[in-house]
Amino acid sequence: MSATEQRGMLDLLGGFVGQLREAGLPVSLTENLDAMEAVRHIPIEDREAFKYALAASLIKNQAHWRTFETIFEVYFSLRGPEYALDRDGEATEGDLDELWREMQDASQSGDGRGGAGSLDALTPEEIAHLLMQSLMQGDQALMRALARQAVQRFAGMEPGRPVGGTYYLYRTLRNLDLDGMLDKMMEAAAQQSVAPSTTLEQRLEREEFEHRIAEFKAEVEAEIRRRLVADRGAEAMAKTLRKPLPEDVEFMHASRDEMQSLRKALQPLTRKLAARLARKRKHQRRGPLDFRSTVRHSLSYGGVPAEPKFKFPRPAKPELMVVADISGSVAAFARFTLMLVYAISGQFSKVRSFVFIDGIDEVTDYFKSTEDITEAIHRVNTEADVVWVDGHSDYGHAFEVFWERYGKDVGPKTTVLLLGDARNNYHASQAWVVKEMAGVARHVYWLNPEPRSYWNTGDSIVGEYGRHTDGVYECRNLRQLESFVEKLA
Amino acid sequence: MAGSVGLMASEQVQRFESVQMVRDGLRDLDYLADDGIAGVAYLADRLGKPVLVEGPAGTGKTQLAKSIAELTGARLVRLQCYEGLDESKALFEWNYKKQLLRIQADRGSDSWTELHDDIFSDEFLLTRPLLEAITADDPVVLLIDEVDRVEVETEALLLEILSDYQVSIPELGTIEAKQIPLVFLTSNNTRELSEALKRRCLYLHVDYPSMEREREIVLAKVPDITENLADQIARVVRSIRSMDLKKAPSVSETLDWARTLMLLNIETIDEEIAKETLHILLKYQTDIAKAAKELSVDE
Ligand SMILES: Nc1ncnc2c1ncn2[C@@H]1O[C@H](COP(=O)(O)OP(=O)(O)OP(=O)(O)O)[C@@H](O)[C@H]1O
Ligand SMILES: [Mg+2]
Numbered sequence: 001m002s003a004t005e006q007r008g009m010l011d012l013l014g015g016f017v018g019q020l021r022e023a024g025l026p027v028s029l030t031e032n033l034d035a036m037e038a039v040r041h042i043p044i045e046d047r048e049a050f051k052y053a054l055a056a057s058l059i060k061n062q063a064h065w066r067t068f069e070t071i072f073e074v075y076f077s078l079r080g081p082e083y084a085l086d087r088d089g090e091a092t093e094g095d096l097d098e099l100w101r102e103m104q105d106a107s108q109s110g111d112g113r114g115g116a117g118s119l120d121a122l123t124p125e126e127i128a129h130l131l132m133q134s135l136m137q138g139d140q141a142l143m144r145a146l147a148r149q150a151v152q153r154f155a156g157m158e159p160g161r162p163v164g165g166t167y168y169l170y171r172t173l174r175n176l177d178l179d180g181m182l183d184k185m186m187e188a189a190a191q192q193s194v195a196p197s198t199t200l201e202q203r204l205e206r207e208e209f210e211h212r213i214a215e216f217k218a219e220v221e222a223e224i225r226r227r228l229v230a231d232r233g234a235e236a237m238a239k240t241l242r243k244p245l246p247e248d249v250e251f252m253h254a255s256r257d258e259m260q261s262l263r264k265a266l267q268p269l270t271r272k273l274a275a276r277l278a279r280k281r282k283h284q285r286r287g288p289l290d291f292r293s294t295v296r297h298s299l300s301y302g303g304v305p306a307e308p309k310f311k312f313p314r315p316a317k318p319e320l321m322v323v324a325d326i327s328g329s330v331a332a333f334a335r336f337t338l339m340l341v342y343a344i345s346g347q348f349s350k351v352r353s354f355v356f357i358d359g360i361d362e363v364t365d366y367f368k369s370t371e372d373i374t375e376a377i378h379r380v381n382t383e384a385d386v387v388w389v390d391g392h393s394d395y396g397h398a399f400e401v402f403w404e405r406y407g408k409d410v411g412p413k414t415t416v417l418l419l420g421d422a423r424n425n426y427h428a429s430q431a432w433v434v435k436e437m438a439g440v441a442r443h444v445y446w447l448n449p450e451p452r453s454y455w456n457t458g459d460s461i462v463g464e465y466g467r468h469t470d471g472v473y474e475c476r477n478l479r480q481l482e483s484f485v486e487k488l489a
Numbered sequence: 490m491a492g493s494v495g496l497m498a499s500e501q502v503q504r505f506e507s508v509q510m511v512r513d514g515l516r517d518l519d520y521l522a523d524d525g526i527a528g529v530a531y532l533a534d535r536l537g538k539p540v541l542v543e544g545p546a547g548t549g550k551t552q553l554a555k556s557i558a559e560l561t562g563a564r565l566v567r568l569q570c571y572e573g574l575d576e577s578k579a580l581f582e583w584n585y586k587k588q589l590l591r592i593q594a595d596r597g598s599d600s601w602t603e604l605h606d607d608i609f610s611d612e613f614l615l616t617r618p619l620l621e622a623i624t625a626d627d628p629v630v631l632l633i634d635e636v637d638r639v640e641v642e643t644e645a646l647l648l649e650i651l652s653d654y655q656v657s658i659p660e661l662g663t664i665e666a667k668q669i670p671l672v673f674l675t676s677n678n679t680r681e682l683s684e685a686l687k688r689r690c691l692y693l694h695v696d697y698p699s700m701e702r703e704r705e706i707v708l709a710k711v712p713d714i715t716e717n718l719a720d721q722i723a724r725v726v727r728s729i730r731s732m733d734l735k736k737a738p739s740v741s742e743t744l745d746w747a748r749t750l751m752l753l754n755i756e757t758i759d760e761e762i763a764k765e766t767l768h769i770l771l772k773y774q775t776d777i778a779k780a781a782k783e784l785s786v787d788e
Contacts, residue, residue, distance in 0.1 A: 041535040
């Protein structure tokens with residue numbers, strides 16, 4: 001690397017690290033220095049190794065990988081030979097035309113089509129057809145070339161247009177009929193094979209095709225991203241494409257993908273939380289030294305305080321009652337809270353859980369009968385009897401029934417968690433229940449997955465309930481939920 | 490031992506010429522690295538930094554350190570971590586028994602000062618893996634295995650040594666490293682390691698391998714297996730890993746399965762065989778039932 005090249009690389013890296021920090025990744029000074037050192041040693045031409053080397057210096061938590069990778073692709077996608085097609089001596093545009101002609105000669109000689117076309121002259125149907133062949137053969141070079149060609153032809157990208165990448169992706173894929181691709185491939189494979197394949201073979205084949213289609217789609221996305229970055233610059237694109245860290249994903253607006261990454265993040269998180277709490281308990285097992293008691297006991301050692309006595313340790317573990325709205329928009333929040341609570345249920349002397357929409361049902365037994373929290377949650381979603389009239393949240397009615405049926409079980413050792421957005425569909429609030437509850441319980445808390453600024457707007461009446469509780473907490477994401485639960489245990 | 494000179498990373502001999510060399514070298518030793526693994530191992534050498542390797546069980550974390558040692562012609566010094574591991578097992582300990590014997594043997598003769606200097610010398614020092622690694626004369630690779638099992642206090646001790654590459658022993662003074670070895674720490678992520686330790690290390694996440702890499706691993710590790718069978722194995726395992734299971738099969742389980750199939754003289758995996766041997770890949774009864782159903786082999 002020449003001195004100027006090196007300076008250029010360091011500038012690029014500086015911008016890159018800045019974006020990582022803006023996305024919430026805690027890059028320290030040492031780590032930044034390591035990254036600067038790393039890029040001196042690993043050539044960007046070895047792109048994957050380069051990417052992992054940077055990641056190794058900058059992120060120390062696997063849950064941060066997606067966020068890292070997205071920004072990496074934005075910053076470094078225009079660098080290196082990736083942008084040119086002839087990496088590893090693979091097909092270039094010219095070779096591709098050649099290839100296409102060969103394929104036509106070989107497979108379709110005699111079907112009347114004049115075989116002389118270049119890629120640019122192909123109709124969308126022909127491109128789709130060519131794509132299907134390359135997918136079936138797993139021809140990486142051709143797939144990559146077609147991805148570029150497809151974006152160029154179908155995405156309709158115009159410089160300066162303020163349209164997001166998903167729009168271009170949609171247009172490109174629609175023109176290729178990628179949705180119908182899997183079925184067509186399976187059909188073609190079935191026709192080609194001599195003996196009918198078994199279910200196992202079919203399953204494996206479908207998975208292989210799905211995998212290739214996903215790879216192709218990623219290639220199309222990468223091409224779109226490269227063009228957007230070229231048009232608008234890395235910094236602007238990093239801002240638009242930024243993916244939140246799993247712990248910052250909002251429960252109420254998570255996409256399917258994000259839900260999955262959330263679910264993945266939950267397990268290590270609960271494990272660590274449990275370990276942390278267990279350690280906390282262990283260290284706090286002893287209260288402060290009880291001077292009087294120590295002296296009293298020292299008499300049996302002839303006045304030598306040989307056996308220190310400690311004051312009674314921390315108060316007994318609380319009994320927990322979770323009462324959760326599981327209607328549509330807050331269902332995911334309820335699910336994650338229940339999972340988290342049960343994962344650390346050892347921290348409580350007892351955990352009982354109730355779910356409601358406009359009717360309420362106890363689901364404690366689902367969690368007792370299995371080790372598998374996911375399975376219990378599944379039963380909560382499918383078996384609990386939570387609909388009373390119309391299946392729209394009615395906090396007032398649910399609370400009233402709760403109080404009537406289980407109120408006697410709430411006592412001075414009980415901590416009650418009320419979960420939901422308190423959007424009551426303009427039903428009666430029956431806030432008196434919460435007031436009475438707070439009178440007998442040790443603590444009552446309300447956890448709300450909505451941003452604070454939405455509280456008490458529209459049909460949200462969280463304030464009406466909240467004023468009787470020991471606190472209303474905003475729990476929009478895993479980070480906030482975790483910090484609340486940690487305080488609680 | 491004392492008085493040796495600490496080396497800066499930059500003064501050290503570089504062990505690898507390029508990332509490609511690491512990749513190829515490991516492959517020759519039947520360890521199939523991906524770009525991440527090879528890149529980070531190379532970088533660790535260049536920057537003189539330890540690598541923290543994290544990932545699910547049985548994905549080749551420990552083997553990586555072993556193979557790198559072999560590749561560089563270094564001796565592997567391994568510190569196996571467990572709950573309760575402390576300084577005396579990780580770093581050094583005085584050999585009390587031997588010291589007592591010497592004191593008794595010498596009773597009444599030498600002066601105390603002389604005796605004291607004598608019993609607190611190298612001869613009575615039990616060198617544990619950490620001290621051994623940094624004071625070795627020959628090249629070593631230090632493997633600190635399953636570091637997530639130790640207590641926070643022991644972690645602090647590790648951090649100190651990995652930062653300064655020196656150890657102070659009250660009776661002997663400061664012992665400086667003769668070399669900065671390649672260091673690998675592995676973790677199954679059962680608890681959060683301290684930020685300080687993570688900052689000190691390069692981080693490598695080793696996940697289940699891609700289908701292609703797993704096939705290569707099977708081919709490399711199972712003698713006489715055909716390409717065709719290795720390919721089928723890798724595909725079925727990928728399929729099973731995509732299911733929602735309590736515990737997905739690890740690479741070691743894939744290898745066990747492959748060896749079993751070889752013993753049974755099997756050339757093609759059909760549904761019947763898959764069903765009968767699922768218990769080698771999966772450990773939980775519920776997982777086995779689920780997988781059997783999804784592969785639709787339990788009609
Ligand atoms: N990339 C690979 N190339 C060759 N062999 C591999 C590879 N990955 C794993 N293996 C083999 O898989 C087995 C398990 O590997 P290893 O013991 O290193 O796993 P691990 O990640 O340390 O697991 P644990 O977390 O349980 O300690 C070993 O036999 C190893 O040789
Ligand atoms: Mg291991």
